[in-house]
Amino acid sequence: MNAPRPRAALAAVPAYVAGRPPTPVEGLESYKLSSNENPFPPVPEVLEAVQAAAQTMNRYPDMGSTALYAALADHLGVRTEELAVATGSVALLYHLVQAFCDPGDEVVYAWRSFEAYPIATAVCGATAVQVPLTADGRHDLDAMAAQVGERTKVVLLCTPNNPTGPALRHGEVEAFLARVPSDVVVVLDEAYGEFVRGEDRLDALALLRQHGNVAVMRTFAKAYGLAGLRVGYLVGSDVVAGAVRACALPFGVSGVAQAAAAEALRHQAAMEGRVAALVAERDRVHAGLLEQGWSSPEPQGNFVWLPLGADTARFAGAAEAQGLVVRPYGEDGVRITIGEVPANDRFLRVAAEFEPKA
Structure with missing residues (x-):
């Protein structure tokens, strides 16, 4: 019998694996350390704005996100034409790949x-070019630049890198951009940018002002603690931001999310x-791991990474037995969110x- 057939490209789309909620353990308070959520609730004023906005949920949200665009433009010192908002930085990623990539x-x-990268790429029928990280969990920018060719339309730089933790430095990204053709969109994915410390911190907006092919993606989910409302933003040239807005779902960002952000x-x-406070906890936890003899890359997000190899699943199981759910990644390692x-x-x-057995 004939039946509807999805596009062939969907067969190559991997499933997104979300962090699981904790399994109750008798006698223990359970904690979810699997989704990089902020353990602090929103500030009272944000909760009040949410409650006020919810009173009009019978109406469609402002499709133009006017107040949010104005607030972002003022906060960042950019024009509203250089902005795009969507239901989290994940949606912005999908829109951008859709806007700039044809099949192949x-x-x-x-x-x-970030595991959404191969998904967004495959959904659009584009071809993923994955470049291995260095041994210490960092981007190998030289190897990535060498992979940029005639068919390359987008380069994604996750900084700090999720799930391993290290952040890119301003100087190395600046040098990388000099090697990338100006018609290739280079995305600086700063979902965890507010947590970065140290010298030569990336100034993504400064690079955007110098390079018209740079796009900066950020979210209100992590530092601002609005993960449940799904709102993120992109800053780019008029061309890049406009193309992303053109692909966005109408009325995608709810009125409640707009008001909260x-x-x-x-x-x-x-x-x-x-x-x-979370950075201090992150550094305390990481120092504790190093004191125990673990090898763990320098963390710059709100999480730490243990490259456990074949011990990954067993470690996740040991944590779950103690009321902690962490995020295992195949046989690569475990990411642990900094929580309470x-x-x-x-x-x-x-x-x-x-x-360890491995």
Whole structure:
């Protein structure tokens, strides 16, 4: 019997694997350390804005996200024409690949990196060019530049890299851009940018002003703690931002999300204070892992990475037995979100007691 046939390209689309909720363990409070969520709730003013916006949920949201665009333009010092908003930075990624890639065009990115990259590439029928990370979990920018060819339309740089943690430095990205043709879109994915510390920090907006092919993607999910509302933004040239907006779903960003994000931008000090607390916890946890003898790349997001190889699943199981759900990645390793202090302490105890076999 004949039946509808999806596009052949969908057969190559990998499934997105979300972080699971914790399994209850008798006698223990369970914690979810698998989705890089911010453990702090939104600030009270954001909650008030959400409640007010919810009163009009019988109406469609502002399709133009007017107030949010204005707030972002003021916050970033850019024009609204250089902005695109969507339901999280994941949606922006999909829209951008759709806007710039025909079937057979190439998207270059490091691997392992954000798992939505191969999905967005495959959905559009484009070809993924995955470039292995270095031994310390960093982008190999020389190898990536060497893979940029005539069919390359998009390069994705995840910084800090999810799930391994290291961040790109400004100087190395600047040198990389000098090697990439100006008609190739280079995406600086800064979903965790607010958590980066150290010298030569990436100034993505400065590079955007110098290179018309640069696009910067950010989200309100992590530092601002609005993961459940799904809102992110892209900054790019009029051409890039306009192409992304053209592919966006009408009325995609809800009125509640627009109101929450615009209000969150008014409370930078509160956000920065919470981020600073998470950074301090991240550094404490990482130092604890190193003291225990673990090899773990330099973390610059709100998570740490253990390259466990064949022990990956067994470690995730050991954590789950203690009421912690972490995020395993095949036989590459485990990503652990920085959560509440008791959760982080328990994770360190699990790591101290674990005996690797690989």
